[in-house]
Amino acid sequence: MQPEEVERYDELRQTVMLLAEVIAGQQSLIFKEQSSHLEDLFVMAMAHDVADLIVVELRGDSFADKLSRKIEDKLIYQTRLLEGLRQKGGGSISEMLTHKIRNSGISYTIA
Secondary structure, eight states, X not given: OOHHHHXXXXXXXXXXHHHHHHHHTTOEEEOHHHHHXXXXXXXXXXXXXXXXXXXXXXXXXXXXXXXXXXXXXXXXXXXXXXXXXXXXXXXXXXXXXXXXXXXXXXXXXXX
16 A cells, blocks of 8 residues: 555544444534634633532632632533534543643633
8 A cells, every 4th residue: 555545544443433423422523613602602601600610619708729620610610511512533522621720720810
């Protein structure tokens, strides 16, 4: 086989393997744009819960570090609602969002 054919074969094999995983896991594939919309919806849906958490914690004189950890924990826990959704050609939506939450520093900024 020519190198181009080998590369195309490998891409096809990877695609088939991903599709088999999706089918076996009864997961849904979504496009990148849909993934972005889901992230926006997640943020809007969680804004009220995070605001409530902040009000409760501030009444208890919570420090920013403690509040930040609680916000992050709450956000990451709620990403479980997105389990089973995979971005087409990519990874799990829940895992990608969890990674963004942990690495963005958003919880500390909010706190």
